[in-house]
Amino acid sequence: MNLYIGLDLGTSGLKGLLVDAKGNILKESSAVYPVSYPKDGWSEQEPTDWLLAAKSVLKALSEGAEEEIKGISIGGQMHGLVILDENDEVIRPAILWNDGRTQKQTDYLNEVVGRQKLSALTANVAFAGFTAPKILWVKENEPENFAKIRKLMLPKDYLAYQLTGVFSTDYSDASGMLLLDVQHKCWSKEMCEICSVQEEWLPALYESYEATGKVKAEYCLPNAVVTAGAGDNAAAAVGTGTVKNCSCNISLGTSGTVFISGDSFSVDEKNALHAFAHANGKWHLMGCILSAASANKWWLEDILNTDDYAGAVEGAPLGESSVYFLPYLMGERSPHNDVNARGAFIGMRANTTRQEMSLAVLEGVAFALRDCVEVAKANGIEVKKTAVCGGGAKSKTWKKIIANVLNAEVVSLETEQGPSFGAAILAMVGTGEYACVEQACDAIVKEKSSVLPEESLTEKYEKKYRIFQKLYPALKQVFAEM
Numbered sequence: 001m002n003l004y005i006g007l008d009l010g011t012s013g014l015k016g017l018l019v020d021a022k023g024n025i026l027k028e029s030s031a032v033y034p035v036s037y038p039k040d041g042w043s044e045q046e047p048t049d050w051l052l053a054a055k056s057v058l059k060a061l062s063e064g065a066e067e068e069i070k071g072i073s074i075g076g077q078m079h080g081l082v083i084l085d086e087n088d089e090v091i092r093p094a095i096l097w098n099d100g101r102t103q104k105q106t107d108y109l110n111e112v113v114g115r116q117k118l119s120a121l122t123a124n125v126a127f128a129g130f131t132a133p134k135i136l137w138v139k140e141n142e143p144e145n146f147a148k149i150r151k152l153m154l155p156k157d158y159l160a161y162q163l164t165g166v167f168s169t170d171y172s173d174a175s176g177m178l179l180l181d182v183q184h185k186c187w188s189k190e191m192c193e194i195c196s197v198q199e200e201w202l203p204a205l206y207e208s209y210e211a212t213g214k215v216k217a218e219y220c221l222p223n224a225v226v227t228a229g230a231g232d233n234a235a236a237a238v239g240t241g242t243v244k245n246c247s248c249n250i251s252l253g254t255s256g257t258v259f260i261s262g263d264s265f266s267v268d269e270k271n272a273l274h275a276f277a278h279a280n281g282k283w284h285l286m287g288c289i290l291s292a293a294s295a296n297k298w299w300l301e302d303i304l305n306t307d308d309y310a311g312a313v314e315g316a317p318l319g320e321s322s323v324y325f326l327p328y329l330m331g332e333r334s335p336h337n338d339v340n341a342r343g344a345f346i347g348m349r350a351n352t353t354r355q356e357m358s359l360a361v362l363e364g365v366a367f368a369l370r371d372c373v374e375v376a377k378a379n380g381i382e383v384k385k386t387a388v389c390g391g392g393a394k395s396k397t398w399k400k401i402i403a404n405v406l407n408a409e410v411v412s413l414e415t416e417q418g419p420s421f422g423a424a425i426l427a428m429v430g431t432g433e434y435a436c437v438e439q440a441c442d443a444i445v446k447e448k449s450s451v452l453p454e455e456s457l458t459e460k461y462e463k464k465y466r467i468f469q470k471l472y473p474a475l476k477q478v479f480a481e482m
Contacts, residue, residue: 002433003068005061005224006424008232008417009050009076009156011035011096011254016057017417018065019424021433023444025415029060036093041100041339044093047082047158054159058219066220071427072163073208073227075235075419076156078176081134084151091145094155095134098255098290098330102133103339105140109133109178113194115271121191123182123267123275124175128331128339129290132178135195152201156229161203164213164226169203172234175276180205182277183265208234208279209429209437227430230279232419233257233286239422240387240413241445243280243438248383250402250410251418252392256292256365258334258372260285260381272335272375279426280437285381287334287372292365293392295327295343299361304354312358313397319404319460321356322347324468325364326475334372336472340479346471362398363461366405367468373406385409389418396451404457405465414446 001020008015013032019025031053036044062069079097084090095101109118109126118125126133131154139146153161154177157169174180179197181188185205192199206212206228215224229235233251237259242249245263250256265283267275278284291298300306328341345357373383388410392398403410415421425440434440 001068002070003065004424004427005058005069005072006420006422006427007054007057007072007074007159008235008420008423009074009159010232011077011098014050014053014057015420016061017420017424018061019421021428023415023421023425025417027061029057031056035096039101043096043099045096047090047094047155050155050159051162058221062221067223069221069224070433071225071227071431072215072221073423073427073430074156074159074229075232075423076154076159076173076229078154078173078231078233079129079131080155081131081138082153082155082158083138083145083149084153085148086150088151091148092138092142095137097129099134100128100331100339102128102137105133105136106339108136118178119267119271121188122178122180124178125271125337126178127333127337129333130176130178132191132195135197139196149201152197153203157203160212160226160229163215163219165216166213167203168206168212168228170206170208170228170230170279171277172208172279173229173231174205176231176274182275182283185277207281209281209426211430225431227426229423229426233259234276234279234284235419235422235426236389237261237284237422238279238425238437238441239415239418239420239445240389241441242387243278243441246381248386250369250386250388251390252292252365252388252398253390253418254292254294256289256369258287258369258376260376260383266379268375268379270375272337273372274334279422285376287369287375289327289365289368289372290330290333291327291343293390295329295365296361296392298329299358304358309395310397313355313362316355316359318359318401319457319464321359322349323352323356323360324471325357325360326471327361327364327368335375338476338479340482341472342479342482344475362395362401363405363464364468366398366402367465369402370405370465371469383408385411387411387413389413389416399451403451404453405461407453407458409453410451411447412449414448
């Protein structure tokens with residue numbers, strides 16, 4: 001029997017699946033690791049913690065089936081900066097995707113180099129979470145570390161390098177570095193010059209489903225090949241079958257994403273959505289909000305001191321409350337690109353209840369996702385159906401809210417493992433189990449249930465959304481002054 005492992009290198013932990021060629025999950029394993037916040041707005045991790053987690057998960061998944069495992073692939077948190085010296089030692093902790101220290105460098109790229117030039121070179125503008133501003137930050141603030149750089153990589157690629165000894169990345173993850181010419185799928189020499197990056201520091205580029213190397217003997221997986229893998233959102237899209245033109249997936253993880261697959265390259269003219277390569281060899285547009293399920297977790301666990309997620313909103317009348325929540329707890333990426341944005345409750349009265357505020361958090365995230373969908377709509381893309389994955393997808397209430405806020409069918413899948421399941425599918429394609437990603441998804445990804453919008457509730461949420469749209473512009477200057 002041919003078996004495959006898919007890994008998901010997340011922000012709070014690493015998850016892994018062992019699956020057969022039909023996508024049946026045979027084993028699951030996970031390991032957690034800490035996030036460090038050394039200063040306000042900073043977010044870092046030790047890459048060696050990821051490696052220890054990966055070794056633990058791989059051992060648990062492969063025990064007793066070492067020779068049957070044919071392929072491994074990784075979906076990983078995007079944008080993180082991992083730098084190695086001439087001895088392949090990690091120079092400093094990885095600066096993560098949700099780190100906000102690079103506003104100065106982001107402003108330099110957008111305002112001095114210029115948004116139009118960035119878009120022409122990379123199909124994107126600079127966001128504080130992207131890798132290129134982090135490189136500039138290290139150059140300006142830690143010149144002694146910058147001088148040591150010999151390899152520059154993304155989080156999942158550090159694991160792949162340790163597994164195989166092959167220095168590689170894939171186009172989907174590289175798209176979020178602001179160093180890749182996304183349209184032509186090559187490193188941008190001009191962006192490398194702008195960021196003082198030597199091209200030999202950068203990994204070889206592969207499609208996500210291409211095999212890059214065999215697993216080192218020390219891991220005792222004699223027949224396992226590693227494929228290039230994908231950024232977590234592209235991997236999740238594969239895991240939900242979002243690989244056909246104009247198909248959509250919404251992820252409700254730590255962050256939230258609207259992912260729209262496309263057969264051809266396209267760029268939103270205002271660059272409010274990311275234009276990235278997809279794990280199936282094509283492209284996608286993506287809107288990313290920095291706080292999704294994490295906003296709900298913050299509100300319920302940290303503020304209300306409860307883990308009763310379902311009970312917090314049980315029986316609440318949807319679309320009726322006058323309470324609004326702006327979910328910008330970590331600043332915001334799409335479509336506002338504002339590191340200064342902050343979370344806010346608005347519209348409370350003396351009789352406002354905890355339930356109303358809990359519901360407002362779910363609605364606020366849904367409205368923020370709608371902001372991204374509106375940009376896609378302005379570019380001629382209609383979202384009438386979307387898959388949903390991530391921890392937040394377990395909430396029936398949240399899925400109902402999203403269906404009515406977007407006026408779209410929201411589909412749940414038999415397997416809701418997101419990036420790890422998508423990574424396992426990429427491993428299958430990379431070893432020849434399936435001819436292409438689309439064929440694999442057609443065979444493996446199955447719908448379980450769906451939530452349809454209700455006309456009366458859609459109308460209520462349409463009115464609420466129109467008010468929500470006015471809140472960020474009204475508070476933008478206040479956030480900046482804060």
